[in-house]
Amino acid sequence: MKLFDTFRGRATFAFFVLLFLCLRAQAQTDPLPSWNDGPAKQAIIELVKTTTDRASRKFVPPEARIATFDQDGTTWVEHPIYTQVVFGEGSALVKAKPDLKNVEPFKTVLSGDREAMAKLSTKDLLKILAAMLTGMPVEEFNTEVTKWIAAAKHPRWDRPYTELTYEPMLEAMRYLRENGYKTYIVTGGGQDFVRVYAGRVYDIPPEQVVGTAGGTKYSYDKSGKPFWTKEPKLLLNDNGAGKPEGIHMMIGRRPAIAFGNSTGDRQMLEYTKAGDGARLALLVLHDDAVREYAYGPAQGFPPTKIGTFTQALYDEAKKDGWTIISMKNDWKRIFAFE
Amino acid sequence: MKLFDTFRGRATFAFFVLLFLCLRAQAQTDPLPSWNDGPAKQAIIELVKTTTDRASRKFVPPEARIATFDQDGTTWVEHPIYTQVVFGEGSALVKAKPDLKNVEPFKTVLSGDREAMAKLSTKDLLKILAAMLTGMPVEEFNTEVTKWIAAAKHPRWDRPYTELTYEPMLEAMRYLRENGYKTYIVTGGGQDFVRVYAGRVYDIPPEQVVGTAGGTKYSYDKSGKPFWTKEPKLLLNDNGAGKPEGIHMMIGRRPAIAFGNSTGDRQMLEYTKAGDGARLALLVLHDDAVREYAYGPAQGFPPTKIGTFTQALYDEAKKDGWTIISMKNDWKRIFAFE
Numbered sequence: 194m195k196l197f198d199t200f201r202g203r204a205t206f207a208f209f210v211l212l213f214l215c216l217r218a219q220a221q222t223d224p225l226p227s228w229n230d231g232p233a234k235q236a237i238i239e240l241v242k243t244t245t246d247r248a249s250r251k252f253v254p255p256e257a258r259i260a261t262f263d264q265d266g267t268t269w270v271e272h273p274i275y276t277q278v279v280f281g282e283g284s285a286l287v288k289a290k291p292d293l294k295n296v297e298p299f300k301t302v303l304s305g306d307r308e309a310m311a312k313l314s315t316k317d318l319l320k321i322l323a324a325m326l327t328g329m330p331v332e333e334f335n336t337e338v339t340k341w342i343a344a345a346k347h348p349r350w351d352r353p354y355t356e357l358t359y360e361p362m363l364e365a366m367r368y369l370r371e372n373g374y375k376t377y378i379v380t381g382g383g384q385d386f387v388r389v390y391a392g393r394v395y396d397i398p399p400e401q402v403v404g405t406a407g408g409t410k411y412s413y414d415k416s417g418k419p420f421w422t423k424e425p426k427l428l429l430n431d432n433g434a435g436k437p438e439g440i441h442m443m444i445g446r447r448p449a450i451a452f453g454n455s456t457g458d459r460q461m462l463e464y465t466k467a468g469d470g471a472r473l474a475l476l477v478l479h480d481d482a483v484r485e486y487a488y489g490p491a492q493g494f495p496p497t498k499i500g501t502f503t504q505a506l507y508d509e510a511k512k513d514g515w516t517i518i519s520m521k522n523d524w525k526r527i528f529a530f531e
Numbered sequence: 532m533k534l535f536d537t538f539r540g541r542a543t544f545a546f547f548v549l550l551f552l553c554l555r556a557q558a559q560t561d562p563l564p565s566w567n568d569g570p571a572k573q574a575i576i577e578l579v580k581t582t583t584d585r586a587s588r589k590f591v592p593p594e595a596r597i598a599t600f601d602q603d604g605t606t607w608v609e610h611p612i613y614t615q616v617v618f619g620e621g622s623a624l625v626k627a628k629p630d631l632k633n634v635e636p637f638k639t640v641l642s643g644d645r646e647a648m649a650k651l652s653t654k655d656l657l658k659i660l661a662a663m664l665t666g667m668p669v670e671e672f673n674t675e676v677t678k679w680i681a682a683a684k685h686p687r688w689d690r691p692y693t694e695l696t697y698e699p700m701l702e703a704m705r706y707l708r709e710n711g712y713k714t715y716i717v718t719g720g721g722q723d724f725v726r727v728y729a730g731r732v733y734d735i736p737p738e739q740v741v742g743t744a745g746g747t748k749y750s751y752d753k754s755g756k757p758f759w760t761k762e763p764k765l766l767l768n769d770n771g772a773g774k775p776e777g778i779h780m781m782i783g784r785r786p787a788i789a790f791g792n793s794t795g796d797r798q799m800l801e802y803t804k805a806g807d808g809a810r811l812a813l814l815v816l817h818d819d820a821v822r823e824y825a826y827g828p829a830q831g832f833p834p835t836k837i838g839t840f841t842q843a844l845y846d847e848a849k850k851d852g853w854t855i856i857s858m859k860n861d862w863k864r865i866f867a868f869e
Contacts, residue, residue, distance in 0.1 A: 256730075384783075400783055409776050411772040419798065419801050437759075441747055442747075442766060443738065443780075443781055445723075445726050460757065463757050467756050467757050
């Protein structure tokens with residue numbers, strides 16, 4: 194109480210109140226604190242400002258504000274191998290099918306040889322997914338993924354895969370949502386797989402996860418209760434041209450902003466940029482071997498089957514005005530645990 | 532001002548204020564004014580109360596509150612023939628394919644004979660849809676539907692089809708949304724077709740319309756800009772067992788409440804009821820020949836290819852505790868224009 198008894202006391206108090214307000218105001222003016230100031234951060238903020246300002250010619254009504262994010266290599270680590278393939282290796286799913294163990298690509302997956310696994314093609318990966326899933330009741334699959342994702346750890350960081358999400362991307366998602374955007378994961382990975390943890394990890398509900406999706410078969414158990422098993426039928430191969438096809442089918446609107454990192458995202462980024470009004474396509478470049486990985490021939494890194502970032506993709510990005518996100522230069526920190 | 536000068540004046544004023552408050556309270560306690568009091572209305576209100584009351588054992592968190600509505604025969608008139616088939620007949624789409632005009636089922640559709648058209652099977656209808664759509668740029672399709680739906684009229688009421696939505700169902704949608712539910716259309720009709728008007732008519736955005744969906748083909752025009760054409764590939768036949776398959780794929784959660792009216796909705800209703808907690812399956816019975824139509828053998832009406840409501844479906848509904856909505860008895864009024 195004594196503080197307010199003197200003029201000096203009151204002045205000191207007022208000073209701290211002002212300081213607090215200034216700091217808060219500054220925090221409010223930086224919605225992307227893990228991003229260094231640069232063209233990528235600026236482009237995202239500019240897109241949000243332009244599309245949410247009612248006075249702007251490029252204003253987008255809230256219900257049409259769609260943002261899409263690729264997952265592997267864009268919102269979390271994809272090296273040395275896609276997390277879902279490790280799931281295929283580590284879980285009992287493939288091992289439960291002994292007749293497959295001498296047949297490629299299953300042989301490679303079961304060998305545990307990660308270098309060999311990293312060389313598998315997308316076609317092989319799809320084959321593995323299909324084999325893993327066929328005949329499995331949907332609820333059992335969800336239970337398996339839930340158990341596995343809680344326990345499995347990335348060999349380099351010895352942390353759960355779900356902690357290896359990129360903090361700047363989580364910030365971008367939050368910032369977009371705070372500005373009325375609906376955020377979607379649009380992944381080449383399995384839709385059912387990603388949905389299991391997308392709520393907890395990305396704050397994204399299952400209906401906003403678009404991914405490679407198989408069919409389901411409807412049956413009745415002995416008591417007459419219906420249940421579902423996964424079928425080898427491929428409903429949507431959500432990769433390459435499959436990404437905008439999936440977006441058209443599951444969302445029905447063109448994104449205003451899309452994030453990707455590989456040739457599998459090319460058509461999604463093209464589709465986004467080809468719309469009227471303000472559109473932003475962003476491409477993550479893995480150029481930070483110290484804090485994460487450096488790969489992709491566009492920057493002179495060795496080619497890889499995972500997250501292919503070719504010279505042609507880089508050239509298209511430059512030509513069509515996509516924004517390159519350099520992990521090394523644009524991201525102040527990469528992981529929340531740093 | 533004189534009113535407030537006497538005690539009597541103030542008492543009169545107070546009386547009207549109280550009257551107004553009472554009327555408003557009553558309006559608030561009746562969220563479904565177009566429904567007669569009865570088991571159907573009561574079941575909907577009970578479901579909403581149980582799932583939104585935090586103290587209830589059957590409380591459902593807001594993000595998991597899913598409600599699904601079939602369209603044809605459930606939210607709007609399907610007789611004498613599905614609106615989308617009339618679109619196929621009336622639009623230039625089929626007529627633009629002269630080679631089809633002597634081949635069934637196109638011959639029937641082009642004849643304009645509505646009785647013959649009403650007898651077409653679902654398989655025939657799917658054939659027509661596929662032929663209508665193949666090779667058409669997606670944006671052109673949207674333009675065609677927009678034009679057609681604004682101009683076309685139902686022969687009996689001489690009103691646009693979009694005015695032939697059932698007012699009690701629109702009320703149920705609003706009531707569910709006000710209580711945190713996400714409302715979805717889950718239709719055997721074309722997903723792209725329904726999405727064109729779902730926002731205006733049902734206040735439902737495109738991403739919450741699940742329907743029969745074809746593939747799209749990704750091409751580039753001369754300037755290098757990507758565009759889409761519709762493909763004959765059937766991605767999802769959203770009918771029968773295809774409905775819960777579509778719900779699993781596009782929503783990823785089981786509905787707490789589902790509305791249907793025919794054998795095409797059977798598996799969706801079963802799937803809904805088979806979940807844990809509070810679940811409600813409702814089946815619209817077309818038993819009002821005066822205000823709408825009466826059809827379906829379950830009530831001794833002649834069988835029809837449109838909106839099949841068989842005796843077996845009726846028996847399953849009774850056995851499994853689905854709620855029957857009698858248009859005649861449960862709906863105070865059917866259309867907004869009444």
